[in-house]
Amino acid sequence: MNDAPGALSGIRVADFSTHAAGPFAGLMMAEMGAQVIKIESSARLDITRRPHPMYGKPAPSFEQVNANKMSACLNLKEPRAIELALELARVSDVVLQSFRPGVFDRLGFGYEALRKAKPDIILVSLSSNGQSGPEHNYAGYAPLFAALGGLSHLTGYPDGPPVELRHGMDHTGGMLLAFTAVAALCAKRRTELGQHVDVSVRDMGSSFIGQALLEYAMNGRDTKRQGNRDDSAAPQGVYRCLGDDEWVSISVGSQGEWQGFVEAMGRPAWAEGDKFGDAFRRWKHHDELDGLIEEWTTKITPKDVTVKLQQHRVPAFPSLSPEQLMSDPHLEAREAFPTITHPEKGKLRAVVPPWRFSETPARIDRWTPDLGEHNMDVFHGILGLPRTEVESLENAKVIW
Amino acid sequence: MASEKQPSPPPTALGGLTVLEISSMVSAPFCGKLLASLGAEVIKIEPPKTGDPSRRRGPFPGDIPHPERSGLFLYLNTGKKSITLDLDDHQGQEILWELTDKVDVLVHDLSPSGASRWGIGHDRLAAARPDLIAAAITPYGSTGPYSEYVANDINIFHAGGEGNLLPNGLALDVFPDRAPITAGSMMGSYQGGLSAAVGIAGAIYAKWGGAPGQFIDCSTQEAELTIGYMPLQRLESEGVAENRFTRFFRVGGVMPASDGHVEVLTLEPRQWENLGVFLGGPDWAAPERFQDPATHGAEINRNMREWTADKTKEWLYHEGQAAGVPFAPFYTPGEVFESPHQRERGFFVSLDHPEAGTYDYAGPPFRMSETPPVLERAPLLGEHNLEVLRSLGYTGEEIVALARSGVI
Numbered sequence: 001m002n003d004a005p006g007a008l009s010g011i012r013v014a015d016f017s018t019h020a021a022g023p024f025a026g027l028m029m030a031e032m033g034a035q036v037i038k039i040e041s042s043a044r045l046d047i048t049r050r051p052h053p054m055y056g057k058p059a060p061s062f063e064q065v066n067a068n069k070m071s072a073c074l075n076l077k078e079p080r081a082i083e084l085a086l087e088l089a090r091v092s093d094v095v096l097q098s099f100r101p102g103v104f105d106r107l108g109f110g111y112e113a114l115r116k117a118k119p120d121i122i123l124v125s126l127s128s129n130g131q132s133g134p135e136h137n138y139a140g141y142a143p144l145f146a147a148l149g150g151l152s153h154l155t156g157y158p159d160g161p162p163v164e165l166r167h168g169m170d171h172t173g174g175m176l177l178a179f180t181a182v183a184a185l186c187a188k189r190r191t192e193l194g195q196h197v198d199v200s201v202r203d204m205g206s207s208f209i210g211q212a213l214l215e216y217a218m219n220g221r222d223t224k225r226q227g228n229r230d231d232s233a234a235p236q237g238v239y240r241c242l243g244d245d246e247w248v249s250i251s252v253g254s255q256g257e258w259q260g261f262v263e264a265m266g267r268p269a270w271a272e273g274d275k276f277g278d279a280f281r282r283w284k285h286h287d288e289l290d291g292l293i294e295e296w297t298t299k300i301t302p303k304d305v306t307v308k309l310q311q312h313r314v315p316a317f318p319s320l321s322p323e324q325l326m327s328d329p330h331l332e333a334r335e336a337f338p339t340i341t342h343p344e345k346g347k348l349r350a351v352v353p354p355w356r357f358s359e360t361p362a363r364i365d366r367w368t369p370d371l372g373e374h375n376m377d378v379f380h381g382i383l384g385l386p387r388t389e390v391e392s393l394e395n396a397k398v399i400w
Numbered sequence: 401m402a403s404e405k406q407p408s409p410p411p412t413a414l415g416g417l418t419v420l421e422i423s424s425m426v427s428a429p430f431c432g433k434l435l436a437s438l439g440a441e442v443i444k445i446e447p448p449k450t451g452d453p454s455r456r457r458g459p460f461p462g463d464i465p466h467p468e469r470s471g472l473f474l475y476l477n478t479g480k481k482s483i484t485l486d487l488d489d490h491q492g493q494e495i496l497w498e499l500t501d502k503v504d505v506l507v508h509d510l511s512p513s514g515a516s517r518w519g520i521g522h523d524r525l526a527a528a529r530p531d532l533i534a535a536a537i538t539p540y541g542s543t544g545p546y547s548e549y550v551a552n553d554i555n556i557f558h559a560g561g562e563g564n565l566l567p568n569g570l571a572l573d574v575f576p577d578r579a580p581i582t583a584g585s586m587m588g589s590y591q592g593g594l595s596a597a598v599g600i601a602g603a604i605y606a607k608w609g610g611a612p613g614q615f616i617d618c619s620t621q622e623a624e625l626t627i628g629y630m631p632l633q634r635l636e637s638e639g640v641a642e643n644r645f646t647r648f649f650r651v652g653g654v655m656p657a658s659d660g661h662v663e664v665l666t667l668e669p670r671q672w673e674n675l676g677v678f679l680g681g682p683d684w685a686a687p688e689r690f691q692d693p694a695t696h697g698a699e700i701n702r703n704m705r706e707w708t709a710d711k712t713k714e715w716l717y718h719e720g721q722a723a724g725v726p727f728a729p730f731y732t733p734g735e736v737f738e739s740p741h742q743r744e745r746g747f748f749v750s751l752d753h754p755e756a757g758t759y760d761y762a763g764p765p766f767r768m769s770e771t772p773p774v775l776e777r778a779p780l781l782g783e784h785n786l787e788v789l790r791s792l793g794y795t796g797e798e799i800v801a802l803a804r805s806g807v808i
Contacts, residue, residue, distance in 0.1 A: 006602075006606075007599075007602035007603055007605060007606035007611070008602060008605065008606070009606075010609075028598055032599075032602045047667065063633050063636075063637050064629050064630075064633050065629075111769075129741060130745055130767075131767075132744075132745055133741045133742070133744045133745040134740060134741050134744060135721075135741040136741075138721045138726075138728075139671075139721065139724075139726040140726065140728065141665050141667065141726060143653075143663045143665055143728075144663050144665060144726055144727075144728035145728070147661075147662075147663045147728045147729060147730045147731065148728045148729065148731055148736075148739075149731070149736065150731050150732065150733050150735075150736040151583070151584060151585060151587060152584075152663075152730050153584070153730050153731060153732050153733065154583075154584025154585045154733075155566070155567075155581065155582075155583045155584040155585075155587075156567060156571050156581065156584075157567075157571060157574075157575055157578060157581065160567075160570075160571045160574050160575055161570045161571050161574065161654050161656070161661050162571075162654065162661055162730040163566060163567040163568075163569075163571045163581065163583075163654075164568075164569055164649075164653060164654055164663055165583060165587075167628065167630045168562050168583075168591075168627050168628050171626070171627040171628070171629075172591055172594065172627055175591070175594050175595055175598055175627065176594060176765060176766065178598050179434065179594065179597050179598045179601060179766075180766045180768065182598060182601040182602055182605055183413040183414070183438050183601055183768070183771075184413065184768060184771070185605050186413050186414060186438075186601060186604055186605050186608065187411070187412075187413035187414075187768070187770065187771040189605065189608045189609065190411070190413075190415070190416075190608075191411050191770070191771065193411075193770045193771070194770070195768055195769040195770035195771065196768075196769040197766060197767065197768050197769070198766065198767040198769075199765065199766045199767075200745070200747075200765060200766075201765075202742075203742065203745075203747050203762075203763075203765035203766075204765040206736050206742065206747065206762050206765070207762050207763075207764070207765040208585055208587055208590045209584075209585045209733060209736070209762070210471075210475035210476070210761065210762045211459065211471045211472040211475050211476075211585070212459075212585060212733040213475075213733050213736060213737055213760075213761070213762045214459060214471035214474060214475055214759060214761065215458075215459035215471055215733065216733045216734045216737045217737065217759040217760050217761075218459055218460070218461040218462075218471060218759060219459060219461065219462065219463065220734075221459075221734075222732040222733050222734050223459075223733055225584055226584070227578075227579075227581060227582075228554060228579060228581060228582050230552075230553070230554065230586075231457060231458065232453070232456075232457050233552060233554075236552070236554055237554075237579065238554070238558060238563070238579035238580055238581070238582070239579070240579065245643070247558070247564070247579055247580055249554045249555045249557075249558040249559075249563070249582075250555075251551075251552035251553075251554050251555060253552060310549050310550065313550055314550070315549075315550045315551045315552045315554075315555050316555060317549070317551060317555040317556075317558060317559045318558070318559075319558035319563050319564045319579075319580050320558065320559060320561060320564055321561075321564050321641070321643065322561060322564075322565075322631045322632050322634075322635045322641055322642060323635060323641055325561050325625065325632060326632060326635060326636070329545060330540060330544045330545045330546040331544075331621075331622075331625075333543070333544040333545060334541055334543060334544045334619070334622075336622055336625065337632075337636075345637060348636050348637055349636050350629075350633075350636075351622075351625050351626050351629040351632055351633075352622060352625075352626075353626065354595045354596075354599070354618065354619065354622045354623040354625075354626045355595070355596070355598075355599030355602075355616050355617070355618055356541070356542075356543075356616065356617035356618075356619075357599065357602075357603065357614055357615075357616055358526070358614040358615040358616070359606075359611060359612050359613075359614035360602070360603065360606045360611055360614065362599075362602075
């Protein structure tokens with residue numbers, strides 16, 4: 001195994017963000033080798049440290065989203081804690097935060113205060129609606145900003161309601177946040193300037209529907225949700241297969257793919273006639289075509305459909321459940337679920353970083369720290385406070 | 401000179417960096433677009449005559465198909481240069497190889513065999529171009545049994561786990577027997593491009609600090625797994641296998657409005673209390689009921705859906721937020737386009753394109769105070785052939801000959 005330093009090795013990130021989106025950005029940076037310190041507090045436990053309103057116990061997301069990080073406590077209601085936060089900023093390259101816009105400033109370490117502490121600091125702020133504009137102060141969670149951004153409108157059955165998008169949206173926002181943080185680090189290498197980055201995850205949702213926004217700009221028309229269909233392929237869909245709730249996705253874009261598809265099905269008579277002979281007719285008779293395809297797929301497993309179609313270079317793949325993903329031979333061959341030892345739960349598998357660097361390997365190798373596990377490392381080891389002072393600040397509920 | 405009076409434009413994060421992009425449709429183009437928005441010079445290679453397939457996909461102004469007027473291409477290729485090159489042709493491959501020596505970053509979406517066929521396989525690049533950062537953005541990654549599988553957006557979304565878990569909530573209540581669904585707007589492909597851009601930015605940062613060039617294997621399936629890790633983690637740490645029938649908000653979620661739908665989500669106790677007050681304090685919405693969503697959720701939602709159904713999206717959104725309840729409308733693209741909030745923030749940017757005309761485009765979804773992102777129009781097919789080939793030292797006569805023989 002390549003144990004060379006990661007791409008962001010040497011970078012220190014003070015991560016004040018909570019919930020899912022901001023912490024995910026910290027995780028991406030930590031996977032690339034940055035030292036990421038999660039600043040949290042018993043006075044305001046992160047949602048992932050509390051019983052989750054949906055799952056009823058501390059959310060399992062915490063096992064991964066704060067992996068590779070250090071945990072240090074600061075009760076930001078205490079003036080001394082604010083001073084320590086500024087001290088920490090002074091020795092950090094990047095500060096991540098996802099408070100409601102304005103809160104960070106009110107706490108006394110907005111961008112101006114941070115810049116005073118460290119002139120080239122990079123502050124990356126994430127919020128639902130951005131740091132400005134009439135709705136900047138509105139509350140937002142993933143399903144809300146996916147709805148506001150327009151992405152959810154395009155998701156769902158054409159004759160049904162829109163579909164809410166959840167953690168994936170948070171983490172996509174975190175991915176964007178990580179992109180901007182690394183971009184700002186690149187800029188600093190070149191210009192020696194720090195800066196304030198303002199990421200609106202609602203804007204991110206909108207940036208994922210750019211072509212639909214142009215459709216409106218060009219033709220004054222709202223793109224509709226299409227279920228599993230798409231303008232550029234017919235047939236395209238998720239088809240029922242042999243087994244309980246087993247499905248395969250198939251997408252036939254070109255005439256060559258259609259011929260491969262017919263071949264893979266064993267040249268049924270219905271597929272060889274004129275009715276489905278070109279892309280336009282297949283698009284026009286899509287419903288009928290879907291029924292005929294499903295007569296074939298329901299007799300075999302998603303895996304068999306996939307193998308047969310891929311042999312003919314037709315895009316197809318099973319719709320994989322969590323269990324199927326975690327036992328998939330391809331992902332196993334790529335070591336997509338590395339095992340990390342957890343102090344209480346033993347060995348648990350995590351999800352691999354999404355990039356395989358040949359020279360600056362990314363890795364996930366430590367589970368989420370306990371709350372305040374690194375108080376001494378951070379306040380004594382990094383900031384240089386005497387051990388006794390760290391202890392008395394813990395007792396005074398400042399480091400808390 | 402007129403320029404003396406104009407302030408010089410602010411620096412960009414990746415100004416001076418050159419990127420070569422071999423790509424089609426969404427993932428790799430979105431990655432290149434993000435790099436271009438940071439000021440990188442991105443040269444996109446397209447097949448002669450037809451160009452990127454996204455040029456045929458639309459939407460088109462007035463529904464008249466035209467390769468220079470496809471909304472998908474125009475949006476995903478902002479700020480890039482375009483050259484045409486027949487990469488099945490030996491001379492085309494030669495020019496590609498020369499270009500890999502002139503750029504800092506190569507981004508492509510080719511499988512291992514596809515890359516080797518065009519002479520830019522990983523081993524050859526690693527040996528001859530040690531300074532180059534080369535990223536392959538592929539559906540299943542550049543190694544493993546599926547590395548040569550072909551895929552469109554729908555396949556990737558269902559290969560990454562999220563597809564199998566959608567829809568849930570109201571859409572599933574309405575159609576419990578239908579197939580799991582794909583997120584709209586080719587979202588999985590966008591996510592793959594974004595994730596790859598993070599890795600590439602990391603490699604650039606490392607290189608500017610003295611690290612060597614390198615190869616980055618970016619699997620969109622794994623980007624989906626990372627982004628959607630939560631059900632995997634639940635399975636691994638708790639043994640709970642989520643599926644689309646169990647994965648819904650017991651309280652809140654999608655609610656009907658008189659003119660569409662809204663989302664409401666209360667995760668904090670104070671938000672439940674606010675919601676009860678907002679609803680007028682009915683018994684069915686008493687705070688203690690929210691504490692036991694498994695028992696009372698269905699009844700709360702049934703009543704709440706009745707209550708929201710005769711109110712407008714905008715009323716529920718603004719009045720709900722004012723009352724401390726997280727509501728949001730499901731906006732159509734047109735409503736996003738007209739959104740006063742995003743308009744005031746300057747999210748939309750007007751771009752003029754010589755063939756497509758002038759439209760407001762969605763802008764970069766982030767602000768940078770010192771190195772602001774840039775947005776410029778997409779290129780015409782082969783618009784920069786002359787400029788790029790000249791920079792490689794080809795003479796005018798050679799360039800004409802290359803065009804005549806169909807290489808460019």
